[in-house]
Amino acid sequence: MTTHAPITNSGNAISQSAVLENLAEVRVMIRRRKRNDYLFSVIGLLALMVGLITLLTLFINLVMDGYPRFNLEFLGNYPSRRAAHAGLLSAWVGSILVMLVTFVSAVPMGVAAGIYLEEYAKKNWLADLIEINVSNLAGVPSIVYGLLALGLFGYILDLGQSILTAGLTLGLLILPIVIVSTREAIRAIPVAIREAAYAVGATKWQVVSQHVLHYSFGGILTGVIIGMARALGETAPLITIGALTFIAFLPPSPVTTTPPFLNFEWLSSGFTVMPIQMFNWLSRPDHAFHINAAATGAIIIVVTLLMNGTAIWLRYKMRKKIKW
């Protein structure tokens, strides 16, 4: 016993000093780790800022460069060989008409496909096949849609380089966006809504058209707006189908003063759209045209940001408002 006592004593002494030393070490370590934590949150914040700062710089840059062209003349003139007289008239009219075709072709189709996949499809190979295709199509580069349109609409269906071809091309391009957002919107509706409708004797289509579609309208609208904004800014597929860049005329008006008041000649008309006009001005060496490109870019960015902003805001509102 006595022989062991000094050892334990000395052992205690050692461990005490060791603990003290250790404690100091641990404190240093904790301090270092806390510093790392702090350091990373600063780096993270900076990384987030990259996107925000770019967006701001880009926008300010466009507005400052394009400032001399912000007038009504720019919107009212046709393209011209002289930069100062060149305008955006045929481009913005073309954009609106192309978007009209895109909307009419993509939205009913996309919503219908979304409804089928969520409400009707049984779990079988066909549903799987469609699903795989939709997610794959979302990843296909946009220029490949342009090649598809060039081969299919341009030559096989012989629609030429028309507004119809352009609208259908962009329609195919945004189809996956519409399908996916429709599915998400439908999936968010509780089963209880459907069961209540079935319980009072509604058929499947009545449930879908009167209840499911009604409640998912906001979500679908969000997806449609985002898709249309994407279509508005898309350039590459339209260049591929051979959109002309120098269009000094307007397509025939869709609305006429004589019966039947509607005219579909505009569908087969040649066209240009705002992003293509911008690309054309931008690829010229003369700097005066770059000013026009900047002004066009500012207009495109404002319109697409407004559309996307509306969609995001809508979604945010719905998320807050709807409590099932």
Place this chain on the structure above:
Amino acid sequence: MATQVLENLPALKPVELTISSRFAKNVRRNFFERVIEFILLLAALSAVATTVAIVWVLLYESLGFFRHVSLIDFFTDTQWTPLFEDAHYGIMPLVSGTLTTSAIALMVAVPVGTVSAIYLSEFASHKTREIVKPILELLVGVPTVVFGYFALLFVTPMLQKIFPELPGFNMLGPGIVMGIMIIPYISSIAEDAMRAVPMNMREGSYAMGATRFQTAIRVVTPAAISGIIAAYTLGISRAVGETMVVALAAGQQPNLTFNPMESAATITAYIVQVAMGDLPHGSIGYQSIFAAGLVLMTMTLFFNVLGHMARKKFRQAY
């Protein structure tokens, strides 16, 4: 209809008629339902039809191209000049341009996107996230032609101040801009993956005394790695398929180089360049853009399959 039936009640055998009219109504209803279902199915099949059409058009026109050009030339020739008198059909210069710009883009987007995702998922307050996420989504919505303007007339002149020998068309500027473009894609998908990691894994880590940074790097990131790889895969396909930025700012001259300080055309830029001119249907130039498109699709598919395999390998189940 129901009132009609009721009015006629005394004159006819009431029970039988109600049943048969209901039956007729049900038949009509069922038929209508079937028609609706069929129409919806057709709409859904349009997705399959689009894929088939894309593959068919690319293969059909490429076959015409490869009737003139041997596969060996296509992959080994070091020049791509299908529209010149002295025509060469080596795809490699276009592939090198595409890979170089994409690599630069990923060097920007992967670190920044991943750090942003970790920050948003593990560090940021609820309020910060609510503000930042919509802004990132807005960035996704900016048309690429506008980014092309940015690369050509803002980023490249800025880079020329640092590297005075940098030519006006180069792969560095558009690569960086493409990287910035891709950041939101990577950060938002990677963040979703990290947020899906169960809370009790973090709590376990915190209980052992780990800091937030340690938890994020050693627990959450490995657990979410499959989703993070999916985000990178999407980033790669975006970069490879991006058109307007490189068509505007990287130059139009096919150039077999991996030097980002030089100008070089990408596959997409070549397609745009040829499509701007009016090539007759069936000519070798016309067919060459479909062959280029086929290579582009194959590259995208290759990276997607690679990503899929990596995801399977690293997938964690909990």
